[in-house]
Amino acid sequence: MSDTASQVVIEGDVAFVTGAASGFGLALSNELVSRGVCVIMVDIVEDSCKKAADELNAKTGKNVAIAVKADSTVFEEQLAAYELGKEVFGRVDYFFANAGIVERPWIPPFSPSTSSTRPITKPNLRTLDVDLNGQLNTAALAFQVFERQEPNPRNGFRGKLVFTASVVGYYAVKSAPLYSTAKAGIVHFMRSAAQYYEDKGITVNAISPNITVTAITSQEILSLFNQEDLCSIDLVVEQMISVLGSCKDNGRAISITGKTVWDNPPDTLMRDQVLPVLSVGDDAIGKALGLWQ
Numbered sequence: 343m344s345d346t347a348s349q350v351v352i353e354g355d356v357a358f359v360t361g362a363a364s365g366f367g368l369a370l371s372n373e374l375v376s377r378g379v380c381v382i383m384v385d386i387v388e389d390s391c392k393k394a395a396d397e398l399n400a401k402t403g404k405n406v407a408i409a410v411k412a413d414s415t416v417f418e419e420q421l422a423a424y425e426l427g428k429e430v431f432g433r434v435d436y437f438f439a440n441a442g443i444v445e446r447p448w449i450p451p452f453s454p455s456t457s458s459t460r461p462i463t464k465p466n467l468r469t470l471d472v473d474l475n476g477q478l479n480t481a482a483l484a485f486q487v488f489e490r491q492e493p494n495p496r497n498g499f500r501g502k503l504v505f506t507a508s509v510v511g512y513y514a515v516k517s518a519p520l521y522s523t524a525k526a527g528i529v530h531f532m533r534s535a536a537q538y539y540e541d542k543g544i545t546v547n548a549i550s551p552n553i554t555v556t557a558i559t560s561q562e563i564l565s566l567f568n569q570e571d572l573c574s575i576d577l578v579v580e581q582m583i584s585v586l587g588s589c590k591d592n593g594r595a596i597s598i599t600g601k602t603v604w605d606n607p608p609d610t611l612m613r614d615q616v617l618p619v620l621s622v623g624d625d626a627i628g629k630a631l632g633l634w635q
């Protein structure tokens with residue numbers, strides 16, 4: 343565990359984790375509980391999520407985790423999961439917008455020779471629904487919950503939101519058109535929201551891993567990579583934890599490939615010419631659009 347993550351004090355806090363039945367979400371839930379955090383474990387898969395929560399409660403001998411079935415693409419289901427969690431644990435200090443799926447084929451493969459025999463089909467946008475809209479649902483819930491609760495007396499923050507993005511959010515790849523789009527959208531949204539919430543006792547950050555062995559990636563795909571190029575789940579969870587507690591970091595895109603961790607900066611090409619023009623009107627534009635008063 344890095345110095346930063348090991349110094350974070352979060353005992354007594356409460357977290358809401360989507361995609362908690364497997365992979366990063368499950369490992370994160372375990373780590374949070376080991377640090378004295380209560381966890382609302384949310385997943386579309388009920389059985390394994392409940393089993394994991396039961397194990398955490400049995401291990402600690404306390405009611406530290408609840409499992410709630412919710413499809414992250416349905417806002418009302420996430421809201422209901424929060425309300426249940428609030429009844430049990432009182433508040434939520436950390437929201438992890440983590441649930442995700444791998445790229446799903448969105449239109450049939452390009453094949454001019456057979457295209458005349460096939461109708462033009464509607465795209466399958468499920469990848470965007472889960473990886474972009476599902477995580478934005480968590481964000482929408484988090485910001486409105488933070489707005490309605492007092493700052494945490496131990497760290498002074500109303501709350502913290504952490505997204506699980508991906509390195510393909512910066513580097514578009516041919517094999518993940520919608521997944522890359524969703525992750526790029528998350529990184530961009532995180533940077534925008536971090537500006538709006540920076541003076542409101544709320545932090546927003548994203549963790550962007552490269553390929554890691556979890557259930558999202560099939561063995562067939564994992565076998566294409568050298569083991570040393572893969573990230574470890576522990577290193578990713580460590581980065582997730584590092585921005586909690588009294589950490590003031592906001593707007594970071596913490597990225598991991600293999601054993602290397604870095605902050606991926608926003609695009610800078612032409613930024614000095616473009617940003618002054620945009621920032622002059624940013625407050626007024628938001629007002630004109632009805633985003634704030």
Ligand SMILES: NC(=O)c1ccc[n+]([C@@H]2O[C@H](COP(=O)([O-])OP(=O)(O)OC[C@H]3O[C@@H](n4cnc5c(N)ncnc54)[C@H](O)[C@@H]3O)[C@@H](O)[C@H]2O)c1
Nearest residue numbers: 361363364365366386413414441442508553554556557558
């Ligand atoms: N593993 C990797 O290589 C890798 C790399 C970069 C980013 N990520 C991201 O990490 C996050 C977690 O994925 P993981 O690698 O732990 O995979 P995983 O498949 O092990 O876990 C994802 C979890 O999300 C849940 N889920 C899927 N759709 C859902 C929905 N609509 N509502 C609620 N829950 C849903 C699944 O049931 C599963 O438990 C995802 O956002 C993924 O895109 C993974």
